[in-house]
Amino acid sequence: MRSKLWLPIALITLLTAISLGGFGVKLIRDEREVLRHQFRELHFARLRDHRDIIAEALTELAKELSQLVAQCSSEHTKNTFQYSSKQHCQSGFIRNITLAEPANSARKLYDKKSPPTLLPVRGAISAPESLGKQQRTTAQWITYFSESGVELAVSTSVSLRDRVLDLAIDISRAKVIAAIIGVLPDASEHRRMVPGTEVRLVDEHGSVLYAWGEISNTEIIERAVLPLHSPLQNFSLHYLAPRRLWDRPFYSSALFLVFPGVLLVIASLVVLTTYFYRQHVQELKETEHRLTFVNQVSHELKTPLTNIRMYAELLENKLKYDHPSAAGQLSVIVSESERLSRLISGILTFNVLSRDSRKITRSAHYVPKTIENVCRQFLPRLKLKSIELKLRMRGDFTQQLFIDADAVQQILANLISNVEKYASMGQYLGIDVCREDELLRIIVRDRGKGIPKEFQERIFDPYFRCSDAVTEGAAGAGIGLAIARDLARLHGGDIRLLTAVEGTVFEVVLHAPSELQEV
Amino acid sequence: MIVLVSEDDDFIRAGLVEILEDEGYSVVEAENGEAAIALFNEVKPQFVILDVMMPGLSGYDVCRAIRQTANTPILFLSAKAEEVDRVLGLELGGDDYIVKPFGVHELVSRIRAITRRCYGANEESQESGAFVIDTFTIVPSELRGYSGDNSVELSLREVKILRLFSQHPGQVIDRDKLFNECWGMNYFPNSRTLDQHISKLRRKLSDDPKNPRVIETVHGVGYRYAPNE
Numbered sequence A: 001m002r003s004k005l006w007l008p009i010a011l012i013t014l015l016t017a018i019s020l021g022g023f024g025v026k027l028i029r030d031e032r033e034v035l036r037h038q039f040r041e042l043h044f045a046r047l048r049d050h051r052d053i054i055a056e057a058l059t060e061l062a063k064e065l066s067q068l069v070a071q072c073s074s075e076h077t078k079n080t081f082q083y084s085s086k087q088h089c090q091s092g093f094i095r096n097i098t099l100a101e102p103a104n105s106a107r108k109l110y111d112k113k114s115p116p117t118l119l120p121v122r123g124a125i126s127a128p129e130s131l132g133k134q135q136r137t138t139a140q141w142i143t144y145f146s147e148s149g150v151e152l153a154v155s156t157s158v159s160l161r162d163r164v165l166d167l168a169i170d171i172s173r174a175k176v177i178a179a180i181i182g183v184l185p186d187a188s189e190h191r192r193m194v195p196g197t198e199v200r201l202v203d204e205h206g207s208v209l210y211a212w213g214e215i216s217n218t219e220i221i222e223r224a225v226l227p228l229h230s231p232l233q234n235f236s237l238h239y240l241a242p243r244r245l246w247d248r249p250f251y252s253s254a255l256f257l258v259f260p261g262v263l264l265v266i267a268s269l270v271v272l273t274t275y276f277y278r279q280h281v282q283e284l285k286e287t288e289h290r291l292t293f294v295n296q297v298s299h300e301l302k303t304p305l306t307n308i309r310m311y312a313e314l315l316e317n318k319l320k321y322d323h324p325s326a327a328g329q330l331s332v333i334v335s336e337s338e339r340l341s342r343l344i345s346g347i348l349t350f351n352v353l354s355r356d357s358r359k360i361t362r363s364a365h366y367v368p369k370t371i372e373n374v375c376r377q378f379l380p381r382l383k384l385k386s387i388e389l390k391l392r393m394r395g396d397f398t399q400q401l402f403i404d405a406d407a408v409q410q411i412l413a414n415l416i417s418n419v420e421k422y423a424s425m426g427q428y429l430g431i432d433v434c435r436e437d438e439l440l441r442i443i444v445r446d447r448g449k450g451i452p453k454e455f456q457e458r459i460f461d462p463y464f465r466c467s468d469a470v471t472e473g474a475a476g477a478g479i480g481l482a483i484a485r486d487l488a489r490l491h492g493g494d495i496r497l498l499t500a501v502e503g504t505v506f507e508v509v510l511h512a513p514s515e516l517q518e519v
Numbered sequence B: 001m002i003v004l005v006s007e008d009d010d011f012i013r014a015g016l017v018e019i020l021e022d023e024g025y026s027v028v029e030a031e032n033g034e035a036a037i038a039l040f041n042e043v044k045p046q047f048v049i050l051d052v053m054m055p056g057l058s059g060y061d062v063c064r065a066i067r068q069t070a071n072t073p074i075l076f077l078s079a080k081a082e083e084v085d086r087v088l089g090l091e092l093g094g095d096d097y098i099v100k101p102f103g104v105h106e107l108v109s110r111i112r113a114i115t116r117r118c119y120g121a122n123e124e125s126q127e128s129g130a131f132v133i134d135t136f137t138i139v140p141s142e143l144r145g146y147s148g149d150n151s152v153e154l155s156l157r158e159v160k161i162l163r164l165f166s167q168h169p170g171q172v173i174d175r176d177k178l179f180n181e182c183w184g185m186n187y188f189p190n191s192r193t194l195d196q197h198i199s200k201l202r203r204k205l206s207d208d209p210k211n212p213r214v215i216e217t218v219h220g221v222g223y224r225y226a227p228n229e
Helices: A003-072 A173-183 A187-193 A254-319 A324-352 A367-384 A405-422 A473-477 A480-490 B010-023 B033-043 B059-067 B083-091 B104-118 B156-167 B175-183 B191-204
Strands: A080-083 A094-099 A123-126 A140-146 A149-159 A164-171 A198-202 A208-213 A220-227 A236-242 A363-365 A388-394 A401-403 A428-436 A439-446 A494-498 A505-511 B002-006 B026-030 B047-051 B074-078 B096-099 B131-133 B136-139 B144-147 B150-153 B172-174 B215-218 B222-225
Touching: A003 A094, A003 A140, A003 A149, A003 A164, A003 A173, A003 A198, A003 A220, A003 A236, A003 A254, A149 A173, A164 A173, A173 A208, A254 A324, A254 B010, A254 B104, A254 B191, A324 A367, A324 A405, A363 A367, A367 A388, A367 A401, A367 A405, A367 A428, A401 A405, A405 A428, A405 A439, A405 A480, A405 A505, A480 A494, A480 A505, B002 B010, B002 B033, B010 B026, B010 B047, B010 B104, B010 B156, B026 B033, B033 B047, B033 B059, B047 B059, B047 B104, B059 B074, B059 B083, B074 B083, B074 B104, B083 B096, B096 B104, B131 B156, B136 B156, B156 B175, B156 B191, B156 B222, B172 B175, B175 B191, B175 B222, B191 B215
Parallel strands: A388 A428, B002 B026, B002 B047, B047 B074, B074 B096
Antiparallel strands: A080 A123, A094 A164, A140 A149, A149 A164, A198 A208, A198 A236, A220 A236, A363 A401, A428 A439, A439 A505, A494 A505, B131 B136, B136 B144, B144 B150, B172 B222, B215 B222
């Protein structure tokens, strides 16, 4: 791949990664925000329920205390308010009662700086003349601050004969808190509802007055804080729960980790694809170089060979009728040039090109003619070595069969060449060609020394030779039988060594249909 | 029939010219692709032989150029024997593909086969009809002679020679007439050329060359066709 392409690819990959990452982060954050908001609403809703319960309880308490004070007064017909601390303090709520100042008085009843005027516990209050008719007010809570903190009182009115007294009933804070706690759920009830969580009632100092629920040892955080209504607006309810997924950083999310994982996979795929692409391109280049080399070498070798063969044949044609002996010598040149051509083709094709790229091309041929062409090429050399050639054709060969004539000729040529090189002492070469339906069976036998048993399994291996004798050609190089077997298998058949009493026998089986079926 | 031969190797080109002229064809030569295209446009041959690997324009390029204007039969010559090369040549418009080194007989057979396929009747013969020589029926359009179950392949020149004999049965045809009629007025073949062709014909017609009966030699003059009486 050109170096200039790396930069755009890297940029594209990086931008894609950043976009995916950003999208992932936003997605996770949005999702968490939604969850956080939804749970927040739930928590606040629960706290609001409890707050309403507390407010209702306080309202009822104020009413009860007001009624209690009113009941304690028995002199409605007089302008005297009689009360007994014993009765008033019966519930333990009332600490003291304070007479409220007239509305137009400059003195405020509850002044933080000066404590309220305390009335004697027992006695009577004569309503001062200055008091006029006051409007009757309902019981209301009043909050004031003292050294110990927030104090509570209930403001109420007592009706006398012709006037109304406004009183401030000072309430025990502890009693009020106890009353509130009484209306709140206990631990067992809350545990059933929301496991692993806790609600706390916290005062103005941050001290936990009461808590219910059950929290585990896992890390917990405050989910919601809700102040109570008046008069306890300085108190608050706190909702505590364990740390959830959305409380952790977004990069710790398993979902977020998916994106880096996906990016890693994509990056790995890109790297692998690039690597294999480069390897493939490299192989293609090498194959192209090899092909170019083969083409060049083929052209350089075959051009003079073409001239040798062509002119030898021209001369042979001219001389064969008038000078048969000269024509015979020229035929040697022709056959040797054919042999040289075969050797060049075999060696170049086998050694340089990938064997997987070899293919066969079928066309209609008369098999006897194809076989005879090969035999004719070897006749001069066979004659020179006194090798008797016996060719027999058995079966119906009147019609053409679809074969790759070049492949068939090369198979046979390699086998005949082996006989001529290694089995000439037998002085015999028998070729039996038999047609069996769509199979062509060719038996090539000689009467030479035969192939030693220890070599018989390896004779089809490339470059294997039974002897180290220096012999030229493809057969001498040890690739003749390898090529023959490859071609036979491409032709839908095979070649094998048969057991023989004398010499060597090869059987070639080829698929040779009479009609070509489309694949 | 005019044949254009485009081959960069001088010897191969000369050899092809001799083979084709022996067959009875008129031949024009080109030593590269550019010259081949120029010659094709000028001469308008009826058959083209192209070497694939030529300097400059390859045989494939020349084929493409020819195919733009004509359907002249084209035979490729090449040292490249791979299937892809053959297929490429045929896909580009070639009619056949022969691999170097090739046999002369194979080359001639392929040319005859393509000619038969493309030109049913011989353009140079005034009569395309069959005629009889001895026991053979000569079919010019097929460049073959038939006698019973036997058949022989004939070159164009051989057909011309036999036709001349069949038109003058029993008459002596002198060498000059044979040369002029069968080789053309401007062609000056070797004096042995005629004799070699006659020898070849005698073999094909199963005429004993030592005691020829069908085509008799008239020494010092020419030859005579003696029909089977």
